[in-house]
Each structure stands twice: as structure tokens, then as C-alpha cells.
Amino acid sequence: MPASQTLQRLEKWLLRKTGKAIADYNMIEAGDTVLVCVSGGKDSLTLLRLLRLMQQRAPVSFRLIAMNLDQKQPGFPAEVLPAWFEKSGVEFRVVEADTYSVVKEKIPEGKTTCSLCSRLRRGIIYRTAKELGANKIALGHHRDDMVHTLFLNLFFGGKLKAMPPKLATDDGAHIVIRPLAYCAENDIARYASGMEFPIIPCNLCGSQNNLQRQKIREMMQDWDKRFPGRTEAVFTALQNVVPSHLADNALFDFRGLKLEEQMPSDGDTLFDAPELPLAGGFPSLVRLGI
Numbered sequence: 001m002p003a004s005q006t007l008q009r010l011e012k013w014l015l016r017k018t019g020k021a022i023a024d025y026n027m028i029e030a031g032d033t034v035l036v037c038v039s040g041g042k043d044s045l046t047l048l049r050l051l052r053l054m055q056q057r058a059p060v061s062f063r064l065i066a067m068n069l070d071q072k073q074p075g076f077p078a079e080v081l082p083a084w085f086e087k088s089g090v091e092f093r094v095v096e097a098d099t100y101s102v103v104k105e106k107i108p109e110g111k112t113t114c115s116l117c118s119r120l121r122r123g124i125i126y127r128t129a130k131e132l133g134a135n136k137i138a139l140g141h142h143r144d145d146m147v148h149t150l151f152l153n154l155f156f157g158g159k160l161k162a163m164p165p166k167l168a169t170d171d172g173a174h175i176v177i178r179p180l181a182y183c184a185e186n187d188i189a190r191y192a193s194g195m196e197f198p199i200i201p202c203n204l205c206g207s208q209n210n211l212q213r214q215k216i217r218e219m220m221q222d223w224d225k226r227f228p229g230r231t232e233a234v235f236t237a238l239q240n241v242v243p244s245h246l247a248d249n250a251l252f253d254f255r256g257l258k259l260e261e262q263m264p265s266d267g268d269t270l271f272d273a274p275e276l277p278l279a280g281g282f283p284s285l286v287r288l289g290i
């Protein structure tokens with residue numbers, strides 16, 4: 001149990017957000033086997049804890065298997081997560097694969113290794129899910145990750161594309177879910193710290209942080225400081241897309257648009273007034289000093 005009442009309230013808040021995301025996107029159904037990818041970071045450890053609580057309380061029955069991939073980075077504390085999984089009473093599988101040596105060998109010194117590393121990791125996760133009979137794969141990405149990805153693609157990729165809460169894998173064998181899609185990173189960080197999760201640092205591989213992602217993160221932090229609730233507003237926008245007011249012919253038939261055709265109900269009013277939701281977030285974190 002969480003140590004304090006404050007932590008319990010934060011847990012309840014995160015559970016509510018996670019439950020809503022799961023329900024909104026129909027992420028977990030009765031009989032599912034969900035492989036929960038746990039890197040040892042705050043996000044994945046929080047995800048595992050919340051899913052465990054849900055499993056114990058949910059009216060439907062589903063199986064959870066925690067998975068950690070030991071990539072053989074120097075200094076990786078291989079004993080930490082298995083001990084944590086056992087303590088949490090969760091079924092788990094640790095997969096050992098020396099992707100660290102592979103990326104070091106293939107990628108020239110000084111270049112970022114993340115893209116090859118992620119590809120290798122993805123293949124191993126899919127294979128493990130198949131071996132274990134898991135039809136769902138749960139990842140610990142949260143709301144802020146999704147918004148950052150939107151801006152990364154916008155600024156550096158020329159695409160209006162974020163990170164979906166749910167997707168089918170390329171081979172069509174599994175569904176990937178992101179149950180923390182509605183959770184703010186700050187709330188997760190405070191929860192993980194309050195719960196004293198055994199966090200494993202994410203810089204063991206020595207790779208430089210993705211600089212572009214870092215820049216976006218700083219931009220959003222700055223925006224949120226000056227305009228509280230902005231990250232949430234952007235995320236809300238991801239759920240309210242109006243294809244007729246973008247410019248993608250594949251999404252909306254601009255060429256075929258006829259005079260007699262009705263525009264969508266939220267169509268062209270020439271000067272749409274933005275309707276922004278009130279800033280959200282766990283209401284009393286600052287006051288409660290978490």
C-alpha cells in the first residue's frame with residue numbers, strides 16, 4: 001500500500017486516468033494476455049503497478065506478464081527487476097540479449113544508437129510476446145511522450161502524426177497499447193518517487209539523449225510554465241481532429257467537394273473560436289507537496 005494518504009490520492013488519480021484510457025480505446029478485454037514491457041524507468045514501473053491494481057479489481061479477468069529485456073549495457077543491475085517482480089507477485093520473464101554489443105559494433109562512435117537499438121528491442125519484444133502467447137503488449141508511454149512525438153514529427157518530419165494509444169503491429173500478430181496515454185509525466189514522476197520504485201538509470205548505454213526530443217521537451221516545459229495546461233490542450237486536440245480543416249487530400253476529398261454538399265457540422269465558420277478545456281492535472285500536488 002502507498003505510504004501516505006497523499007500518495008493514495010495520487011494513485012487513485014492515476015488509476016482513474018488509466019482506467020479511462022483503457023475504456024476509451026478498448027485496450028484490454030476479458031481473456032487477454034498482456035505483456036508489460038518494463039525497462040526499470042519510472043513510467044514502466046508505474047504502468048506495471050497500476051495494471052496490477054486494475055487486474056485485482058477489474059470485473060473482467062486478464063493475465064499480466066512483466067517483461068524486462070536485459071540488453072547487457074555495462075553496469076545494468078540485472079538482479080533489481082526480478083526481485084521487484086517477485087515482490088509484486090507478478091508473473092515475469094527476463095530476456096537476455098546483448099543488443100548493446102550489436103549497436104556498438106554497427107554504429108560509428110559519436111552517432112546516436114537509439115534507432116537501431118529500438119528496432120532490435122522491438123523484434124525481441126514481439127518474439128517474446130509470441131512465445132508467451134500474449135496478444136497485447138503494454139508500453140509505458142504517457143501523455144507528454146505523445147505530445148512530444150507530435151511536435152517532433154511536425155518540426156522535423158513534416159508530418160501531423162503523434163504516437164497512438166493503440167496500434168496493431170506490422171505483422172498483425174499483436175496489439176500495442178499505451179494505458180498511460182492520459183497520465184501526465186509529472187504525476188507519474190511524483191508517484192514513482194513516492195512509491196520508491198527501484199528506478200534503473202536510462203543512460204547506461206552511454207548514448208546521447210535524442211537531442212531533438214530533448215529540445216521539444218524543453219519547449220513544452222517552457223510553454224507549460226508560462227501557459228499552464230498547454231500540454232493537455234495539445235493532447236485534447238489530438239482527440240478532436242477536423243480533416244476538412246487540414247489540407248490532406250487523402251483524409252478529406254477537397255478535389256471532389258461540391259457546392260451542394262454539406263460541410264461537416266464543425267465546418268467552416270470562417271473564424272472558429274477556439275474552445276479550450278480548463279487546465280487539468282492532479283489538482284493538489286503542489287499544495288500537498290509531493
Ligand code: SF4
Nearest residue numbers: 113114117118205207
Ligand atoms: S538510450 Fe540506449 S538503451 Fe535507450 S534506446 Fe538509445 S541506445 Fe537503446
